[in-house]
Amino acid sequence: MNATQVLVLNSGSSSLKYQLLDMPAGRRLATGLVERIGEDGPGRLVHTPAGTNGDGDGDSGRRERELPLPDHAAALRAAGEELAADGLGLDSPELAAIGHRVVHGGRTFTEPTVVDERVLAEIERLVPLAPLHNPANLAGIRTALAINPDVPQVAVFDTAFHTTIPDHAACYAIDAEVAAEHRIRRYGFHGTSHAFVSRRTAELLGRRPEEVNVITLHLGNGASAAAVAGGRCVDTSMGLTPLQGLVMGTRSGDIDPAVVFHLSRVAGMSVAEIDELLNSRSGLRGLCGDNDMREVVRRMDAGDTRARLAFDVYIHRLRSYLGAYVAVLGRVDAVAFTAGVGENATRVRTAAVAGLDALGLAIDERLNTAAVRGPRLISPEYARVAVAVVPTDEELEIATQAFALVNA
Ligand SMILES: Nc1ncnc2c1ncn2[C@@H]1O[C@H](COP(=O)(O)OP(=O)(O)O)[C@@H](O)[C@H]1O
Numbered sequence: 260m261n262a263t264q265v266l267v268l269n270s271g272s273s274s275l276k277y278q279l280l281d282m283p284a285g286r287r288l289a290t291g292l293v294e295r296i297g298e299d300g301p302g303r304l305v306h307t308p309a310g311t312n313g314d315g316d317g318d319s320g321r322r323e324r325e326l327p328l329p330d331h332a333a334a335l336r337a338a339g340e341e342l343a344a345d346g347l348g349l350d351s352p353e354l355a356a357i358g359h360r361v362v363h364g365g366r367t368f369t370e371p372t373v374v375d376e377r378v379l380a381e382i383e384r385l386v387p388l389a390p391l392h393n394p395a396n397l398a399g400i401r402t403a404l405a406i407n408p409d410v411p412q413v414a415v416f417d418t419a420f421h422t423t424i425p426d427h428a429a430c431y432a433i434d435a436e437v438a439a440e441h442r443i444r445r446y447g448f449h450g451t452s453h454a455f456v457s458r459r460t461a462e463l464l465g466r467r468p469e470e471v472n473v474i475t476l477h478l479g480n481g482a483s484a485a486a487v488a489g490g491r492c493v494d495t496s497m498g499l500t501p502l503q504g505l506v507m508g509t510r511s512g513d514i515d516p517a518v519v520f521h522l523s524r525v526a527g528m529s530v531a532e533i534d535e536l537l538n539s540r541s542g543l544r545g546l547c548g549d550n551d552m553r554e555v556v557r558r559m560d561a562g563d564t565r566a567r568l569a570f571d572v573y574i575h576r577l578r579s580y581l582g583a584y585v586a587v588l589g590r591v592d593a594v595a596f597t598a599g600v601g602e603n604a605t606r607v608r609t610a611a612v613a614g615l616d617a618l619g620l621a622i623d624e625r626l627n628t629a630a631v632r633g634p635r636l637i638s639p640e641y642a643r644v645a646v647a648v649v650p651t652d653e654e655l656e657i658a659t660q661a662f663a664l665v666n667a
């Protein structure tokens with residue numbers, strides 16, 4: 260009997276998202292979220308078995324509980340208990356692989372990789388480049404290894420899709436020796452999503468990925484843009500860390516780096532305080548107090564001027580990158596919106612391309628606001644560039660890559 264299930268783990272600093280999928284069809288057997296790991300007070304687990312519609316999206320049978328969660332090991336054990344209650348399991352012979360999202364793979368990892376001691380050591384060596392993300396990813400892998408040492412653990416890196424970015428787009432114009440010694444360059448993130456969405460966009464156009472140039476806009480809590488030429492990424496807005504680029508829910512995106520010196524010298528802030536300010540108290544939240552785009556739009560419509568400014572700053576930055584990537588690519592076949600904001604916020608899509616007819620970009624408002632799910636075009640027939648909404652599915656992509664690797 261060939262094992263066909265893949266468990267996908269996305270470990271954050273205080274959370275663990277998991278999905279069990281049956282491959283190669285990608286059918287969801289269960290999804291879950293474990294929150295408040297290692298924090299004061301009880302943690303929380305929400306587990307959703309596959310609904311009657313078979314894709315796990317339905318809320319039927321959803322279970323929720325509070326429990327002590329001192330660390331990631333406790334979180335994964337709790338997830339294992341929920342899976343076992345559905346007759347699934349971390350130690351099931353049906354399990355072909357456990358796929359892990361790892362945020363920073365540096366320039367070392369250009370492909371999904373089966374985890375061994377050497378791989379663990381390399382992910383550890385990259386911790387200084389992603390101090391918020393890689394330690395949590397490592398904790399998830401080590402815990403899964405301890406619970407089931409027999410099933411292959413596959414690391415899928417956010418940075419992998421971006422390793423094709425040429426040096427002229429990846430190098431910062433700073434002292435070359437300092438940059439080399441400290442590995443300072445643009446790495447880019449959300450690569451699993453940009454890869455998946457750019458491929459799906461080509462499919463939507465009825466073309467092969469090698470034939471099309473696509474700008475993908477991943478707008479979630481974290482947000483990034485990518486320029487993809489013939490299936491290969493040639494530029495992206497995030498950099499050394501996921502702080503650069505677009506305005507995000509709580510992150511600033513691009514600022515003048517001298518803001519950091521100024522805050523240090525004039526405001527007497529420590530590096531840790533500035534780090535926290537730019538990562539957690541900036542972006543939409545910094546500008547108007549809310550990091551949820553739904554709330555920003557609601558307040559803006561009610562006449563709130565801070566929410567209006569936050570929306571306008573967000574859109575201005577997005578349009579700047581859109582224009583930049585038209586220039587980077589030269590010829591653009593499609594622009595694809597994805598992730599929580601990109602897939603749902605019709606107003607963001609409208610504002611992002613308004614008045615860009617000269618670049619071949621336009622939106623048909625009837626298509627933009629239609630209550631349709633799944634990949635779809637929202638540009639008018641006459642437009643030179645297709646504008647699309649293409650839902651991302653990082654978990655499915657991780658499962659697909661992990662399953663292909665262990666069956667290779
Ligand atoms: N209907 C909607 N309209 C506008 N924004 C939405 C809507 N639904 C979700 N969002 C936005 O999507 C964001 C989350 O995106 P998501 O891709 O799920 O984030 P994450 O980066 O955590 O995976 C939320 O912060 C919210 O602002």
Ligand SMILES: CC(=O)OP(=O)(O)O
Binds near residue numbers: 448479481482501
């Ligand atoms: C890398 C990154 O920004 O990830 P997320 O959007 O999940 O925060």
Ligand SMILES: [Mg+2]
Binds near residue numbers: 479598
């Ligand atoms: Mg997401």
